[in-house]
Amino acid sequence: MSQQLNSQSIMELEHIHGAHNYHPLPVVLNKGQGVYVWDVEGKKYFDFLSAYSAVNQGHCHPQIIQAMIDQAQRLTLTSRAFYNDKLGVFEKKITELFGFDKVLPMNSGAEAVETALKIARKWGYEKKGIPEESAQIVVCENNFHGRTTTIISFSNDSDARKDFGPYTKGFISVPYDDIDALEKVFMANDKLIAGFLVEPIQGEAGVYVPEPGYLAKAKELCQKYNILFIADEVQTGIARTGKLLAIDHENVKADILVLGKALSGGVYPVSAVLANDSIMEVIQPGQHGSTFGGNPIAAAVGVAALDVIIQENLADNALELGELFRKELNKYIENSTICTKVRGKGLLNAILINDTPTSETAWNICLKLRDNGLLAKPTHGNIIRFAPPLVINKEQVLQCVQIIISTLKEFEK
Numbered sequence: 397m398s399q400q401l402n403s404q405s406i407m408e409l410e411h412i413h414g415a416h417n418y419h420p421l422p423v424v425l426n427k428g429q430g431v432y433v434w435d436v437e438g439k440k441y442f443d444f445l446s447a448y449s450a451v452n453q454g455h456c457h458p459q460i461i462q463a464m465i466d467q468a469q470r471l472t473l474t475s476r477a478f479y480n481d482k483l484g485v486f487e488k489k490i491t492e493l494f495g496f497d498k499v500l501p502m503n504s505g506a507e508a509v510e511t512a513l514k515i516a517r518k519w520g521y522e523k524k525g526i527p528e529e530s531a532q533i534v535v536c537e538n539n540f541h542g543r544t545t546t547i548i549s550f551s552n553d554s555d556a557r558k559d560f561g562p563y564t565k566g567f568i569s570v571p572y573d574d575i576d577a578l579e580k581v582f583m584a585n586d587k588l589i590a591g592f593l594v595e596p597i598q599g600e601a602g603v604y605v606p607e608p609g610y611l612a613k614a615k616e617l618c619q620k621y622n623i624l625f626i627a628d629e630v631q632t633g634i635a636r637t638g639k640l641l642a643i644d645h646e647n648v649k650a651d652i653l654v655l656g657k658a659l660s661g662g663v664y665p666v667s668a669v670l671a672n673d674s675i676m677e678v679i680q681p682g683q684h685g686s687t688f689g690g691n692p693i694a695a696a697v698g699v700a701a702l703d704v705i706i707q708e709n710l711a712d713n714a715l716e717l718g719e720l721f722r723k724e725l726n727k728y729i730e731n732s733t734i735c736t737k738v739r740g741k742g743l744l745n746a747i748l749i750n751d752t753p754t755s756e757t758a759w760n761i762c763l764k765l766r767d768n769g770l771l772a773k774p775t776h777g778n779i780i781r782f783a784p785p786l787v788i789n790k791e792q793v794l795q796c797v798q799i800i801i802s803t804l805k806e807f808e809k
């Protein structure tokens with residue numbers, strides 16, 4: 397089709413031919429660069445979602461794109477039946493950067509979470525001595541870890557879960573950010589529990605930041621009861637919260653670390669599970685895998701994406717500009733009736749809208765933000781997440797704060 401379609405006709409195409417498993421904000425994008433995206437009519441926006449924190453390095457980062465082009469023209473896929481010359485280089489880079497003996501590469505975040513669960517269960521049987529078929533994983537209420545059948549089995553979001561059963565067994569849910577509840581469950585079932593799976597900040601739940609010390613204490617409890625601490629940093633990792641990992645804020649080391657999203661800078665699906673040898677060695681040839689996992693493009697892109705994070709100091713930038721963002725918004729919130737709170741860490745933030753979770757207010761605010769040149773999406777009703785690419789600068793943050801405040805003012809009662 398040589399003729400350029402307009403936004404309306406493109407949305408209609410999707411509506412007619414695509415499954416309705418998403419409810420996108422009505423804006424059709426066809427170009428991105430750094431913190432900006434453009435729609436098909438040429439209007440420019442600040443991207444304040446960053447594809448759920450996959451595009452931390454900014455849209456179409458030249459270094460990452462070049463790595464992908466070079467590799468795509470040379471070799472794209474061998475499967476793991478043979479070696480390729482890029483995977484080992486990526487494995488060395490990522491394990492040294494995050495301080496683990498080994499990595500297991502996958503593609504999507506959900507696959508990496510599944511991989512972590514399988515490793516934890518196998519470790520539970522072979523190393524901890526859990527009786528056959530009885531390993532338990534402790535998870536948190538309001539978690540989001542992806543969309544596979546097993547993962548939605550331990551979700552308490554009815555949209556994600558309802559009518560997709562029968563569900564996978566072996567999960568115990570505890571309230572998030574409640575260390576006493578966690579210890580109770582550990583104490584009562586310690587011989588059967590293989591792992592504790594946790595998001596260091598609950599992103600999809602509405603950027604819920606736990607009390608300081610929660611993660612460190614949870615890790616301590618895991619050590620005490622010989623339970624693996626599994627950090628799902630798919631959304632919070634790779635500089636988003638102002639440190640390389642969100643658990644770094646509490647100097648916590650995960651036993652199993654799950655990464656995805658920004659591991660490719662948003663150009664390609666790349667995910668990974670990291671662990672030390674005593675854990676990773678439970679996986680032997682033939683016991684787990686993926687046709688595309690660890691392919692040469694993914695490996696080349698992963699190396700470039702991590703290089704950009706380090707070379708451009710994106711963690712420090714996120715830390716500093718996140719503080720500025722919350723400080724500026726807080727000045728406004730003091731006297732606002734429509735917005736009651738801003739919370740977050742680094743450049744993973746959210747505002748709470750003063751209306752019922754079922755109201756359309758947050759959605760309508762996002763439509764107005766779009767009209768005013770900034771793209772964001774409500775998460776869980778009356779919460780709007782703000783997560784720009786980490787290459788944003790101070791001037792742009794201040795400009796965006798002005799857009800957000802003037803938009804919110806239109807909704808003041």
Ligand SMILES: *Cc1c(COP(=O)(O)O)cnc(C)c1O
Nearest residue numbers: 504505506540541542628630631
């Ligand atoms: C997005 C996300 C996932 C799932 O990643 P996909 O690539 O969509 O499968 C898992 N965990 C967390 C915390 C996420 O934010």
